[in-house]
Amino acid sequence: MAFVIFSLSFISVDALAEERLSVISGIANMRSGPGTEDSVLWQVEQYHPVIVVEKKGNWYKVKDYENDTAWLHNSLLGKVDSVITVKDKSNVRAKPDAKSSILFTVDKGVPFKVLERKGPWIKIQHADGDVGWIHNSLIW
Numbered sequence: 001m002a003f004v005i006f007s008l009s010f011i012s013v014d015a016l017a018e019e020r021l022s023v024i025s026g027i028a029n030m031r032s033g034p035g036t037e038d039s040v041l042w043q044v045e046q047y048h049p050v051i052v053v054e055k056k057g058n059w060y061k062v063k064d065y066e067n068d069t070a071w072l073h074n075s076l077l078g079k080v081d082s083v084i085t086v087k088d089k090s091n092v093r094a095k096p097d098a099k100s101s102i103l104f105t106v107d108k109g110v111p112f113k114v115l116e117r118k119g120p121w122i123k124i125q126h127a128d129g130d131v132g133w134i135h136n137s138l139i140w
Contacts, residue, residue, distance in 0.1 A: 018052065021050055021079060021080075022048065022078060022082040023046055023048040023076055024078035025076045028044050029072075030044060030071070031070055032070070035071075044111070047082040047112055049065070049082045053069065058075070059074065064084075083112055083124065083134075084111045085138055086108060089106075089107065090107075090134060092104050092133065093133045094132065095133060096133045097121075112125060115131065118133075121134070
């Protein structure tokens with residue numbers, strides 16, 4: 001037991017408390033540094049999930065599902081349960097069942113708000129209002 005406690009003392013507090021947040025604005029600029037004067041590296045849409053890796057004032061350095069990092073202003077982020085597709089093509093179904101009809105198919109990198117969880121299935125909603133079920137093996 002002493003070894004476990006001793007070993008844990010070398011793990012940083014940040015590693016134990018990674019905070020997962022989501023973009024709450026329609027479109028957010030992912031920046032090279034913590035300020036509006038820093039260049040925009042790319043943009044993401046509403047419900048894009050990120051993990052906070054550093055905080056500097058009102059700016060958060062975040063990493064995404066591909067481990068890319070950038071800075072976002074904290075006003076663009078919120079505690080919304082969300083997921084993002086990680087497969088080239090992911091089927092979104094009418095019911096939480098692999099035999100259920102396919103409502104639509106999405107490409108890799110499409111974010112969704114989580115509405116409900118049922119076993120390995122997640123009921124999701126896109127920012128445009130589309131709703132359906134996706135298997136958890138297809139998301140981050």
